[in-house]
Amino acid sequence: MTLDHEVPFLDWMGATLVEWGPEHALLSLAITPQHLNRSGVVHGGIYAVLADAAGGLAGCYSHHPAAHRKSYTLSLTTSFLGSSAQGRLNARGSLRRRGRRVYFATVEITGDTGELLAVGEGSFLYRTPGGAAHADSLPGAP
Amino acid sequence: MTLDHEVPFLDWMGATLVEWGPEHALLSLAITPQHLNRSGVVHGGIYAVLADAAGGLAGCYSHHPAAHRKSYTLSLTTSFLGSSAQGRLNARGSLRRRGRRVYFATVEITGDTGELLAVGEGSFLYRTPGGAAHADSLPGAP
């Protein structure tokens, strides 16, 4: 799970990749004071970050570590069901369907008690090798 | 614009509140290396954080600083149109419509050249004073 060190923002935020497989990814984050909003609970944006990352990674795994794919997030919807101020957040991304160029993933984010705190639904576009400058360049999740 | 210091996560990420009024909020972020993803551009989650915060704040301003409101994000959709690796991101949230309990906001995120990089659409629920523990408790944006 050395991927963490390739994703500066996740690393900086404190999120770690706990599991990664052909159709899923699990990220975990220990809540610290800098993750909070002005109401004293985890900032809504944190859930969106985790949903973006876990959903994106769910479609990028390869059995050959050097062959992990990269993708751009096209659209991400985050629904905020609950709140948390301490403990860990666990974000499990699952592949819903994979096409040749596009894939969809769903993400469930739970707290320590297993309560569902947020849900993400995303669509993603695979980057083609060396394709960084093509007309479909879009910001990437993972 | 001392709000920044009340939102630990935005503060920590480096985002500052540049403008705030009855129907809008403008956040700005100077891109630094820790904001990037493994493709070397700004992590998609950053756009979602900015959209969540700018959209949420667009509905919370009061002419009396002590009376700024608080809200929970219900749902946020972020569309990722472009990418950036340097300079600033500017996120302008605008109120679309305000009800008694619920409001909607749209957010446009641009880079230094003014190019539209991401768009957010969100729905938000006002917190009632002292209402932190009621059944509608949901994680908040701003």
Added chain:
Amino acid sequence: MTLDHEVPFLDWMGATLVEWGPEHALLSLAITPQHLNRSGVVHGGIYAVLADAAGGLAGCYSHHPAAHRKSYTLSLTTSFLGSSAQGRLNARGSLRRRGRRVYFATVEITGDTGELLAVGEGSFLYRTPGGAAHADSLPGAP
């Protein structure tokens, strides 16, 4: 399941309410030629209609038929995973979380073979009795 006759648009489109309970609703639609788009498959809007209706109804059931609740849809995201041109569409809406005023539902839409064709995620606001004209008036799903 006489609800159908209270929802003119669903009735007109040919959708029927097959199951309805405290935390779910199942709608079914037999695909006919007028449901198609110019590519000859079911129009994407049909999936959104079914998601809106099944998700909304999932939060409105009462054991007392005269006490079924009504709600407004706040936000609905539909993800389109597959396509179909014949047979039936089944839309199962499930309550994700219910607050005092707001609830969330997820909807899975499958075809005859059980393949997942579309997914909906929605947030909804309960109408208060006699509240049709209040400032939160928003268009309703079910």
Added chain:
Amino acid sequence: MTLDHEVPFLDWMGATLVEWGPEHALLSLAITPQHLNRSGVVHGGIYAVLADAAGGLAGCYSHHPAAHRKSYTLSLTTSFLGSSAQGRLNARGSLRRRGRRVYFATVEITGDTGELLAVGEGSFLYRTPGGAAHADSLPGAP
């Protein structure tokens, strides 16, 4: 504007294509009783249908009528800001950004008085000629 007759579902619902150009599409619908929900206002699904269609068409225009493109909707988020029970609905879809394979569109739906009733944000994938059966087959909007 003979496109109407190529889209059975829009035709059946009563929607007409009023304008169509390289980066926009305008649909109009005269509200009739069969468009209503059990609260007596336009069913939320109608707004989603119009958003899906107007957004999709905004990226498909060609100066050569025989060369209009086709696309699949990937994701569509509809925000419901208001309600209406009579008159017309006008749905203006505008292209936000076009890539080689993917495009984004936003849609504003207004009533007779010009009030904004709903907003749509969608991502779309171009169909390749003769590509109906490829692995990216997804249901199409326009």
